[in-house]
Amino acid sequence: MKQIPASLVTHLSGDTTTHCLLLRVLTKSGDLYGFTNLDVDVTYNPATVDPYSTGDDWGSASHRADNGFTPERMQATADLSVDNTELQGWVAETGITEQQIRAGLFDYAKVRVYRVNYMDLTQGHELVLAGTCGETTFSRNGWKAEFRSLTQQLKQPLSQLYSIKCRAKYGDARCGKAFVWTAGTVTSVGSETDRIFTDTSIAQADDFYALGVVEWLTGDNAGAQMEVDSQISDEVTMALPLPYPIQIGDTYQIRQDCDKTREMCRDTHANLVNFRGEPDIPIADGGTLMVPGAYIRR
Structure with a gap:
């Protein structure tokens, strides 16, 4: 009442x-x-x-x-x-x-x-x-x-189900990895001014930040976050356009994320001990599903 x-x-x-x-x-x-x-x-x-x-x-x-x-x-x-x-x-x-x-x-x-x-x-x-x-x-x-x-909130699942990919969120308590943010400043803007920018201070290997997150600290997009689609050398391409064009001199911070596969957890993050998936579960054969009459019982 x-x-x-x-x-x-x-x-x-x-x-x-x-x-x-x-x-x-x-x-x-x-x-x-x-x-x-x-x-x-x-x-x-x-x-x-x-x-x-x-x-x-x-x-x-x-x-x-x-x-x-x-x-x-x-x-x-x-x-x-x-x-x-x-x-x-x-x-x-x-x-x-x-x-x-x-x-x-x-x-x-x-x-x-x-x-x-x-x-x-x-x-x-x-x-x-x-x-x-x-x-x-x-x-x-x-x-x-x-x-x-x-x-x-009552509609959220209470139990964990088997899954091919990891059920933990990157950076949460189950994952055990901490976010590592790296600060940067835009030095040039690409052909898509709301998606692509360059920062000459980025020295990591290609796609080191792929699937990661960029958070804008200054400029018209201050406070906005966006996922990284690709990072080739010092050029970063975001998954979706930002609300406003990126300007030279805008500051940001960027971090890695995870695609929740066993391979990335092991090879990129060295965190296999906390992997929360079951990638070896047998799954349906996609080719069989395409055969006409394959599931008709006689």
Whole structure:
């Protein structure tokens, strides 16, 4: 059952109400952003007025009206289906910028939405939504972030299955390898200015960083990460285009990753002892599957 402070319930039950929604977003970098669908900023800290412990401990924030948001139809069910809606906001000259959104500001961010009486914030809040951001898109006038509720986490597998490739993520506790980032600076840009760049300081063998990750530290793409498609000598080609063209002088950091095969785990990372796959499991013969009538029982 949802817990709402009695004074707020009394207000919401009245003939005239003065309530608004507050959206709070805690990014993976630990930065807190606040938005409201009201036409003025609202400063609120849910931890200070929280008789039922429904608020977060992220601290006080000024919930901005110029970057204000409007939630679409909120879908929730009584079973364990994932609650879903979309949060729409606008881009202003201050606050959240187009560049931050395209660089993945909302990726994996924690989200909470509260309903409050903006004329009397001491009445506390109603917790409307709690979860994480899904896919974020940008349009000409603003941004749109998909909301995914906490019940989505219940849909994750709890047991490990046999697999040909390693089940561990490169760099996690099961893998045991630590990320080794190498800093660099762009010295020239290739024909595809949003995918290809050169750094004369790269001295590793060809494809040493293939399947790795580049994280941009400065420039228009600051904060964005992208997988490496290939690395030939000192030229790096990324898997997908970046939001903005790469500029000479942009700084970045790059690291290796793994394709989860036994060969790469053994030969490249010398980490076979922590390999979590079963590559010798017999698999179906692809050629047999192409023979007409091969699986017809007689």
